[in-house]
Amino acid sequence: MDAIVSFASASGIYDLMHTKWGWPIVESLHFIGLCFLIGAVGVFDLRMLGLGKGIPYKVLHQLIPFGVAGFILNLVTGLMFFLSAPDQYAYNPAFQTKMMCIALAGINMLCFNTSTLQFLYKTDSLAKVPNRAVFFAMISLLCWTGVIVGGRLITYFRPPYHWCFWC
C-alpha cells in the first residue's frame, strides 16, 4: 500500500488528481469510457438477443474497437483513482465485486470469441440467434451491469468503516 502511494506521489498522479478539477475530470472521462464500452459491446449483445435482426454480425462487430478504446480509457482513468487512494479501493467490497464482474466479463468474452463469433459471422443475418449466443449476451450484459452498480457503490463504502470480505 505504501509502495503504491509513493509511486503515485513520485509519478505526479497523486498531485494531478488532487488539483481542483483533477478528480471530477477523470471521473467524467471514466463515465465517457463506460458509454463507449456499452455503446459497442452492449449493442452487440442486444443484437444477439434478437434486436436489430437483419444486421450482419460481422458488420456490427466493426463498432467493437470503439468499445475496446472505452475500456482502455477506463483502465487508465480507473488506475488513476486507485493509485491516488488505494486503501479506499482495495478494502472496498463494492470495488472487489466490480473487479470480479470485469474478470467474469473478460472470461465470457474470451469464451465467446473462441467458440461462437466465427460461427455467427457465417450465420444468415435474418436467422434465429443460436442459443449459446443468447447465453453469452446475457452473461455479458449482467456482468457490465454489475460493473456499473459496483462502481457507483464504491463511495457508499468508506474503508475502514466498512471492511472487505476477508478482513
Added chain:
Amino acid sequence: MSCALKRDDIDMNFLSLLSNLEASGISVWARESEWAFFLFLIIHSLALAVVVGTHIAFNLRVLGVAKLIPLSLMKQFMAVMWPGVVAAILSGSVLLLAYPAKALTNPVFYVKLFCIVFALTIYQKIFLAYLTASENTDRESFSADVNGLAQTGSVDQVALQESRLKLYAIASLLLWLSSIFAGRFLAYTHSVLLASDYF
C-alpha cells in the same frame, strides 16, 4: 452546515420555495434513507449508459463506422433508448428532490439539461426525420420505376445530405459528452447544498 453564498447574493424567495420542497416527505426520504440516494444514483448511471451508449453507436454509424448497416436497421437499437430516458428522468427527479437547491442554484445543471434536450432533439428532428423522408423517397422512386419514370436524385445532393448528417452526429456526440461532464461537475460546483441552511 456552512453557507458558501451570502444571503444577499441569492434570491431568497426562490430559496424559501426550495426550502419548503426540502421539507416534503419524498425529499427527506431520498436524502436521509440509508439506501434510497444510492439506489437512484445506480439507476441514473445505468440509464446514462443505455442512453448515451446507444446514441454513441448510432452517431458512429452516421459518421461512417460499419456503414454497410442501413440506418433504418440501426434505428432498432434505439428501442432501448427511450425506456433509458424515462428511467433517467425518474431517477434524476428523485435525486433532484433530495437536494433541489444544490442543482437549481447551479448554472451547470441548466447546461446539462440543455445539452440533453438539444441532443435528443437532433436525434428526433434530424435523424428520424431524415429516415422517414428517405423511406418515403424510396417508395416514390419505386413507384416511379414501375411507371417507367425513374428519376434519380443527383449524386451531389446525396453527398451534401450525408455531410450535413455527419456534422449533426459530431454535435450530438459532443453534447452527450458535455452532459456527462456537466452531470459529474454538479457534485463539485454547487454553492448551496440545502436551502434550509439559510433559514
